[in-house]
Amino acid sequence: MKSMGRVLVTGSTGFVGRYVVPLLVKHELEVVTTSRDEKKARQFDWYNKTEYKPCNIHESNIDFFSFFGEPDIIIHLAWDGLPNYKSSFHVEKNLPANCHFLKNFLDGGVKKIVVAGTCYEYGIQCGCLSEDAATMPVTQYGLAKDTLRKYLEIMMPEYDTSFNWVRLFFMYGEGQNENSLIPQLKRAILSGDKVFNMSGGEQLRDYLNVKTVAEYICRIALQIKIDGIINCCSGKPISIRRLVEKIVSEMNSDITLNAGYYPYPDYEPLAFWGDVTRLKSIGDI
Numbered sequence: 001m002k003s004m005g006r007v008l009v010t011g012s013t014g015f016v017g018r019y020v021v022p023l024l025v026k027h028e029l030e031v032v033t034t035s036r037d038e039k040k041a042r043q044f045d046w047y048n049k050t051e052y053k054p055c056n057i058h059e060s061n062i063d064f065f066s067f068f069g070e071p072d073i074i075i076h077l078a079w080d081g082l083p084n085y086k087s088s089f090h091v092e093k094n095l096p097a098n099c100h101f102l103k104n105f106l107d108g109g110v111k112k113i114v115v116a117g118t119c120y121e122y123g124i125q126c127g128c129l130s131e132d133a134a135t136m137p138v139t140q141y142g143l144a145k146d147t148l149r150k151y152l153e154i155m156m157p158e159y160d161t162s163f164n165w166v167r168l169f170f171m172y173g174e175g176q177n178e179n180s181l182i183p184q185l186k187r188a189i190l191s192g193d194k195v196f197n198m199s200g201g202e203q204l205r206d207y208l209n210v211k212t213v214a215e216y217i218c219r220i221a222l223q224i225k226i227d228g229i230i231n232c233c234s235g236k237p238i239s240i241r242r243l244v245e246k247i248v249s250e251m252n253s254d255i256t257l258n259a260g261y262y263p264y265p266d267y268e269p270l271a272f273w274g275d276v277t278r279l280k281s282i283g284d285i
Contacts, residue, residue: 005111006030007221008071010057011078012050013040015175016116016168019214020075021046027218032068035078058097065108073112074105075221082141083177085120085267090144098148106155112162113152114221117229119169119206119274120267121146130275131167131229139267149229162227164220169233169274173210185244189253197261201241204271206233216279223282230282233274 007024011017012033022045024031031050033041038054041047053068057078065071079098081089102113120142121135137143149165156163172182181198188196208216216232241259248255264270 005072006032006069007073007075008032008034008068009075009077010034011076011116012052013037013044014077015171015173015177016210016213016217017077018044018175019173019211020077020217021050023214023218025049027222032071034068057101058093060097060100062104063108064101064104065110070108071105071110073114073221074102074110075217076102076113076115077217079116079145083179085139085141088140090140091147095144095147098144099151102148102152103155106159106161110161112164112221114164114166114217115148115152116217117149117165117167118142118145119167119231119233119272121149121167122272124267124269126269126271127273128235128275129231129272131231131278142267153228162224164227165229166217166220166232167229167274168213169206169208169231171208171210171213176210181240181244182247185247186251189248189251189255193255195256195258196244197258198244199240199262199264200260201239201244201257202270203240203264203268204237204273205240205243206235206237206273207243208232208234219282225282226278230278231274231276232279233276235274235276235279237271237273 007029009017009021012021013035021033025046033050033052034055035041036056041052080094081087120139121137122129123136123138135146137146176183185196213232220230
């Protein structure tokens, strides 16, 4: 990767951001990091290697572009309220705050905007999903993200700014929300639980290690080949049951899987994964 100036990473202490920042630092970029909790940020090795500026993006009276030193690129990963995908907070609070926040950078003259999207924009659609597939979100979270993307797409022709929407699928790795499936499973095994309650496990999902996700995000941010939406995923579906069994085996556990204890989520299709054609076309930078 080659230097492209000053890069701002929002949500820098989050599950994805904590892995994105050190990759940018390694490539000798001028990295600005932000989150609301500086105490948490100080725990990371990259804290003293970046320009950290605590900030709440829901504030409406800040010139964010100037506050962050007029970055060339913004990698916008911050988003409140997860993993509650159904909360109206996403549309009522997150959406307008994020629209205001990102428009400030556009008005300031930022050269590139990279925003984390979600596979929940697709809604209840099965099979291999490409970026050209229609979006039909059925959750407040998916709707808010989808609307933010459409807002930015409409705005872009008015500005001399590159734009990438990185549509994230499912992830795993250290630092993941403790209420997510894999951390719950590992906690149950380490606690010596005899039984792990789960859904039927027949769902097919697309998982990537968060470190790989971070690498892809950095590649996307520092490339000029492709604008627009890019699925960030493996392109290889795996059943939840198989994923859970794999982890149980790797941890040498004899925990019993109580499949079918929980119903399947009503906001997810039974089987979907991402088309990685656009992602693979970026290559190394």
